[in-house]
Amino acid sequence: MDMEFTEEQRALQTTARSFLATECPTSVARAMETSESGFSQELWQKMADLGWLGLVHDADAGGAGMGNVELAVLAKELGRVLCPSPYIPSAILAGGAVAAAGTGEQKQRLLPDIISGKTVVAFALQEENTYFDARSVNATATANGDAYVLNGTKMFVEFASAADRVLVVARTAGAPPASEGLALFLVNPNDVNVRLEPLSTVSRDRQFQMVLDGVRVEADDVIGTPGEAWSALEGVIERGVVALCAYMVGAAERIHEMATDFAKERVQFNRPIGSFQAIQHYLAQSITEILAADTTVFYAAWTLDEGLPSREIVAKTKSFAGDTFRKATDIGTQIHGGIGYDESMDTSLFLRRGKQLQLSMGSTGYWEDVIADELLGPVEA
Amino acid sequence: MDFRFSEEEEAFRKDVQEFIAEEMTDEIRSKWLGGLLDTPVRQEFVTKMSKRGWLAMGFPEEYGGSGKSMPLAQYILNDELHKAQAPIVGKNLGVVVNTLLHHGSDQLKQEFIPRILRNEIQWALAYTEPEAGSDLANMQMRAELDGDEYVLNGTKRFITSAHFADYMWTGVRTDPDAAKHQGISLVIIDVPTEGMTLSPMNTIIGEQTNDVFFDNVRVPKERLVGELNQGWRYITEALTYERFAMTSFAPTIRKFKRLIEWVKTTEMNGKPMKDDPVVRRKIAHLAVLVEAGRMIDLRCVCEAVRPDYVPVNEAAMNKMWGGIVETVLTDEALDIMGPYGYLWHNGGHAPMDGDMVDDYLWAGHQRVAAAGVDLSKNIIARRYLGLPAS
Numbered sequence: 227m228d229m230e231f232t233e234e235q236r237a238l239q240t241t242a243r244s245f246l247a248t249e250c251p252t253s254v255a256r257a258m259e260t261s262e263s264g265f266s267q268e269l270w271q272k273m274a275d276l277g278w279l280g281l282v283h284d285a286d287a288g289g290a291g292m293g294n295v296e297l298a299v300l301a302k303e304l305g306r307v308l309c310p311s312p313y314i315p316s317a318i319l320a321g322g323a324v325a326a327a328g329t330g331e332q333k334q335r336l337l338p339d340i341i342s343g344k345t346v347v348a349f350a351l352q353e354e355n356t357y358f359d360a361r362s363v364n365a366t367a368t369a370n371g372d373a374y375v376l377n378g379t380k381m382f383v384e385f386a387s388a389a390d391r392v393l394v395v396a397r398t399a400g401a402p403p404a405s406e407g408l409a410l411f412l413v414n415p416n417d418v419n420v421r422l423e424p425l426s427t428v429s430r431d432r433q434f435q436m437v438l439d440g441v442r443v444e445a446d447d448v449i450g451t452p453g454e455a456w457s458a459l460e461g462v463i464e465r466g467v468v469a470l471c472a473y474m475v476g477a478a479e480r481i482h483e484m485a486t487d488f489a490k491e492r493v494q495f496n497r498p499i500g501s502f503q504a505i506q507h508y509l510a511q512s513i514t515e516i517l518a519a520d521t522t523v524f525y526a527a528w529t530l531d532e533g534l535p536s537r538e539i540v541a542k543t544k545s546f547a548g549d550t551f552r553k554a555t556d557i558g559t560q561i562h563g564g565i566g567y568d569e570s571m572d573t574s575l576f577l578r579r580g581k582q583l584q585l586s587m588g589s590t591g592y593w594e595d596v597i598a599d600e601l602l603g604p605v606e607a
Numbered sequence: 608m609d610f611r612f613s614e615e616e617e618a619f620r621k622d623v624q625e626f627i628a629e630e631m632t633d634e635i636r637s638k639w640l641g642g643l644l645d646t647p648v649r650q651e652f653v654t655k656m657s658k659r660g661w662l663a664m665g666f667p668e669e670y671g672g673s674g675k676s677m678p679l680a681q682y683i684l685n686d687e688l689h690k691a692q693a694p695i696v697g698k699n700l701g702v703v704v705n706t707l708l709h710h711g712s713d714q715l716k717q718e719f720i721p722r723i724l725r726n727e728i729q730w731a732l733a734y735t736e737p738e739a740g741s742d743l744a745n746m747q748m749r750a751e752l753d754g755d756e757y758v759l760n761g762t763k764r765f766i767t768s769a770h771f772a773d774y775m776w777t778g779v780r781t782d783p784d785a786a787k788h789q790g791i792s793l794v795i796i797d798v799p800t801e802g803m804t805l806s807p808m809n810t811i812i813g814e815q816t817n818d819v820f821f822d823n824v825r826v827p828k829e830r831l832v833g834e835l836n837q838g839w840r841y842i843t844e845a846l847t848y849e850r851f852a853m854t855s856f857a858p859t860i861r862k863f864k865r866l867i868e869w870v871k872t873t874e875m876n877g878k879p880m881k882d883d884p885v886v887r888r889k890i891a892h893l894a895v896l897v898e899a900g901r902m903i904d905l906r907c908v909c910e911a912v913r914p915d916y917v918p919v920n921e922a923a924m925n926k927m928w929g930g931i932v933e934t935v936l937t938d939e940a941l942d943i944m945g946p947y948g949y950l951w952h953n954g955g956h957a958p959m960d961g962d963m964v965d966d967y968l969w970a971g972h973q974r975v976a977a978a979g980v981d982l983s984k985n986i987i988a989r990r991y992l993g994l995p996a997s
Contacts, residue, residue: 227905228608229610229906230608232608295608490994500994501995501996501997502997503985503997506989506997507984507985509994510985511984513992514924514987515899517924518900518903518924521905522898525610528608528609528610542894542895546895546896546898591888593891594892595887597891597894597895602867602870602881602887603881605882
């Protein structure tokens with residue numbers, strides 16, 4: 227039983243924290259809210275140059291071959307500064323799906339550019355009125371010679387307008403909730419048969435509804451064996467969810483620090499408000515939850531690295547980290563008093579992301595259903 | 608980073624499980640966390656463990672310890688004992704032995720530690736008084752030196768093991784003029800000693816505790832633990848050990864698993880209860896809170912085994928979260944049962960024979976014992992977050 231970081235992990239944390247302090251202060255998160263693409267190409271390239279985009283990818287694809295624990299170390303740092311980037315969709319989800327499901331040729335052709343930052347690939351899984359679960363995918367892919375033709379509507383596709391490609395999950399066979407029949411397709415977001423409708427989000431990030439209206443995908447861009455994408459997707463999604471949880475824990479840690487510092491400095495009734503038990507108890511409970519979420523995240527990451535059964539712990543981690551982050555932003559803002567609700571304060575950046583990320587990649591309720599399935603068995607018909 | 612126990616630790620856990628399978632009986636089983644060593648069979652059970660050397664682990668050989676150290680042994684031992692609702696070994700070892708080792712005179716170490724490690728003597732911890740509850744440093748019981756003896760006068764309250772203990776580990780005021788944290792000392796008192804009177808108090812969970820009255824009780828001055836007027840430091844240090852021993856998540860996990868089994872085997876309105884969407888959400892939410900508790904517990908364990916480190920903050924977090932989760936768990940469990948939830952023991956209709964009702968009442972105890980939820984938050988705020996005094 228050992229929860230210490232290795233020297234390598236500590237070095238990654240230190241490098242990331244000092245790099246992001248200079249290159250990605252929260253002013254970047256704020257600026258990107260009103261930018262065209264939603265992220266800074268310059269920062270993205272620097273992140274690639276540090277080897278972050280290839281962190282968990284194999285060495286022969288140009289990656290660093292690290293594990294989920296290292297990914298969690300990095301994602302926590304990204305979260306502390308609310309780093310706006312397609313890191314999870316492109317490097318982890320799309321890149322990971324290509325690595326797990328793609329043919330040798332496809333991996334060679336696609337991964338080096340994803341890892342070097344040259345290509346940004348968005349990830350399109352969830353659909354209208356469905357959960358964040360590949361098995362509920364309705365979008366269809368119909369064979370046409372070697373090519374496929376895609377029809378369907380995707381939701382919550384992050385950075386789709388700025389992406390070079392979108393990795394789309396669609397069905398070549400079967401219907402929800404079958405895990406058989408799922409397939410992966412690289413789609414050009416500028417294809418004439420693709421329509422992107424911007425979604426207005428509380429975090430003001432770039433998300434889209436993506437309508438696929440007879441989009442033709444050539445054989446080269448059909449990733450892996452059509453119909454057999456489920457197991458690759460399952461692993462990649464768990465990895466992405468844990469990375470998001472680490473991001474949320476890092477962000478929770480940061481808003482908690484901000485609130486604690488504020489409580490020490492802000493004087494009312496002739497003393498710092500942090501001397502009042504009402505304030506102390508909020509902060510004490512919140513930090514306990516954050517540390518518990520932190521350990522849970524690393525336990526989940528470690529579980530994935532060890533190849534142990536992971537569905538239940540991933541579900542618990544997303545539920546707890548999401549709830550904890552949301553609460554930390556809520557309490558953290560409240561402790562700032564009226565000024566916390568000033569749009570120009572960093573609290574507002576955290577508060578808005580607190581609710582959005584709790585609902586992203588499966589809400590607490592969705593993952594609680596997964597936990598119930600694991601503990602009680604599925605509901606009998 | 609490694610969340611596995613070592614092979615050596617796993618082997619030890621298996622030894623403990625086998626011991627429990629062989630030796631555990633209904634007579635030994637206690638409903639309550641850390642079940643008291645208040646009966647001969649329970650004491651005999653712990654003595655059998657001491658014969659296996661399990662109490663001596665990690666302590667120096669010169670005081671009867673085995674010298675052999677496995678930092679997580681005591682945690683693993685208590686974890687398994689908690690699961691089986693057996694008496695734990697935390698209080699004597701964690702509080703008395705650790706404090707004597709760090710601060711006691713050689714005479715006290717020689718006199719008490721070997722006998723504790725052989726489970727020959729039982730202890731009552733006596734800090735609380737009618738006017739010294741959460742404000743523990745306000746203890747008023749006087750100890751005045753008269754020749755070679757201290758003379759004690761005052762009242763101790765909630766002294767849980769006093770009716771069967773051999774010794775009382777007692778906080779007393781030795782300097783009434785000093786600031787309240789600086790005039791306290793720690794002494795060991797024989798039970799009974801002339802002038803000491805016990806008055807039992809029965810708690811809502813059916814566990815006996817006691818008021819103890821001291822009327823000119825004389826204690827040899829050699830029974831002073833550590834330095835005069837340094838008692839508060841020793842007591843707070845030891846409270847951390849106690850908080851830690853009392854907040855294993857194993858009992859909460861056991862109760863939660865039992866609830867799951869009950870839900871899986873119960874019907875409501877002719878349908879399996881496990882298929883009720885509200886019940887499923889409640890169970891899932893509880894699973895998350897329990898898992899978070901398990902993680903705080905493990906985090907606490909990893910910190911606690913660091914040499915010469917007293918895990919004040921981790922223990923406070925563990926204690927706080929334990930109280931909160933135990934409350935939510937038992938409240939939601941009874942809620943799921945509906946009116947059957949208020950049926951208590953021996954009525955024939957009570958789910959789990961009414962045990963969850965006991966657990967609900969216990970949860971309240973958990974929130975106040977050995978520094979409760981709110982005091983734990985004070986500790987975290989002041990010591991971990993560095994917030995100013997209120």
